Amino acid sequence: VLFRSMPTTETSPLLEEPNDDNSPDGNTVWADDTTNLIVNVDNNPFAKKVAILPRKFPEIRNWWRSYTGRTLLSDFVAGITLGAILIPQSMAYSSMADVPPEYGLYTCFFPIIIYAFFGTCRQLAVGPLAVVCILLNLSVSAYDDQDINVKMGRVVCITLMVGVITLLLGLLKIGFIENVLSHPLLSGFVSAVAVVIIIEQLEVALGMEVPKGKAFYKMWYLLSHLNHAHAVPAIYMAVTLVVLLFFICLRVFKWPNAVVLHLGPLLVVLVGTIVTGTLRLDKQEGLKILGDIPKGLTFRVPPLTYDYIIDLMPDAAMICLVGFSEALAVAKTLSSQHGYDISPDTELLSFGIMNLFSAWFQCLPSFGALSRSPLLNQLNAQTQVAGFFSGIVVMLALLFLMPVFYYLPRVCIATTVMVSVAGVIDFKQAIFLWRCHRLDLCLFLTAFFSALTLGVSVGLLLCVVISLILVLKYSVSPSCGVQKWVSHENLWMSNTDHDMFLQHSKDRRDEITMSESSVCHCVEPDCNKEVHIVVLKLQSALYYANVQGFKRILSSLKQLHSTSLRGVVVDGSKITMMDSTAVKVLEQIVEELAGSRIYMRFSHCTRTTDLLFERSGFAKSIGTSSQSTNSAIRQIRDALIENNASKQATLKSD
Secondary structure, eight states: OOOOOOOOSSSSSOOOOOGGGGTTTTEEEEEEEEEEEEEOOOOOOHHHHHHHHHHHHHHHHHHTOOOOOHHHHHHHHHHHHHHHHHHHHHHHHHHTSOHHHHHHHTTTTTTHHHHHOSSSOOOOOOOOHHHHHHHHHHHTSSSSSOOOOHHHHHHHHHHHHHHHHHHHHHHHTTTGGGGGOOOHHHHHHHHHHHHHHHHHHHHHHHHOOOOOOOOOHHHHHHHHHHOOOOOHHHHHHHHHHHHHHHHHHHHHOOOOHHHHHHHHHHHHHHHHHEEEEEEEEGTTOOOOBBOOOOOOOOOOOOOOOOHHHHHHHHHHHHHHHHHHHHHHHHEEEEHEEEEHHHHHHHHHHHHHHHHHHHHGGGGGOOOOTTTHHHHHHHHOOSSSSHHHHHHHHHHHIIIIGGGTTTTTTHHHHHHHHHHHHHTOOOOOHHHHHHHHHHHHHHHHHHHHHHHHHHHOOOOOOOHHHHHHHHHHHHHHSSEEEEEETTTTTTEEEEEESSSSOOEETTTEEEEEEEGGGEEEEEEOOOOOOOEEEEEEOOOSBOTTTTTTHHHHHHHHHHHHHHEEEEEEEEEOOOOOBBBBBHHHHHHHHHHHHHHHHOOEEEEEEOOOOOOHHHHHHHHHOOSSSSHHHHHHHHHOOOOOHHHHHHHHHHHHOO
């Protein structure tokens, strides 16, 4: 790329699209007055290739126009800093997954590079997650074969299946899957996983061998056998805790330099390696070091077989659900802070492509990280170019720096992991739920203790089942409100003072409360008695799951008005979707109401709903459904008059 000076101005235009008229010599020029930068594209083959990127990758186009030299400098500083921090963190995550440390480094290189081309969140730091690593550990450790090649074969197969699942969900536009787990359930589950990780890492930190079992059993074993802990690893753990807590205190007291606040793990790794190598403490009993770490990058075809697919598919699906929910939550927060939108469906596609590609390079499943993304935001990263720079740092470490970490004590990594995941335990959420919503607190505690006592996999499955039950419970009753006539506005509006509402009483019957202003009064011709016509407004989809709830609402209306109800008008302007089951049930409702001399009409229905009524033949029973509410009321009044006239004619003939 060519750089040359140009005069600066006070106002700087955004980068313009390539145009042959932008330069005096006819060459294509991309200019930015603020940074004194001109990129001559036509005279440089590399610049031509770079200029193609916004056209080939639509997500890059969103920030390419406004990318300046100042933005590049900000991304460079943020990426280099994050890359330095990623080196010890990636080793810690590989320890959580119980795989060699180089695989954690692979996972901090390839996924970051791929996500930069497809992801929609510019400040999202992708890579290994603590929750995903512990789920991966539980999935792989369930098998007795501990050969590293066989274990890594299962790991990369899970990564490949995670990529396939997320890619399919993205192609089917099922980005709403993030809402399957409610926030209290997800928060309780993640807190329990954090406790499980801390217990797992205590084994390494104390240099003890703990039998396999649930989290409570391992914790009891560690407490009851503390006298068997080795002194040197315990001292390392204590010193590491003091150093890391010191940096946490700096963060609490809001130290102005964001970079310094996150250098604790890197300092622990460097000092621990130097002290161990200089004093040769690796010969002390109980102290384990990393040892030889292979240099360079690797490529391996995932050994995907039918048996692997059957055995590992449930674990891959759980990892997809948890990883995507956590990643999308942090991505929404960051995008709202910087004023741009993200697409859940596009995020699914980007995560799918990222994991599909990374599986061939022996990477762990990757998603957006809850801990590193805020750090990248604090470092003032503007785009995913910062990810490129952090990936370059990790790649350089893989190529040249692996011998440096030969004497790195595993206890330093384990302690770093414990301190990191301790912040994930959400005590504030439990206190908040205690104050405002006790039912959500019960869900939080259920997820927390089920994951600890029954196991992480069973606990996650229980959380999903409970969430689905809650979704079904709240979706079986459609959102429905009573309309009232506002004379000075000359229209029907929601009765905000006396809205119809459904409340679940002790005998589990739906009760309806409404005021007299919510009904339309008219006089029945045959007996001069005042009767009521109620206007309802459906504000949700009407389909097989909630149409029976709508039927119960109408039954409650009949009971409330007893003999005075003669008509129901349904405002369908907010009906987003209707299926064939709903149409069948509506036909039954119209027939049952007609038997009680109650007429039902629809108004303001969309064209889609109107066509559905016509094709199913339901329009013959209710007439047109796209009419106004007042026209529907007049139809009911005319039907009452016509019914009265037919009755009078029958009486005269008799």
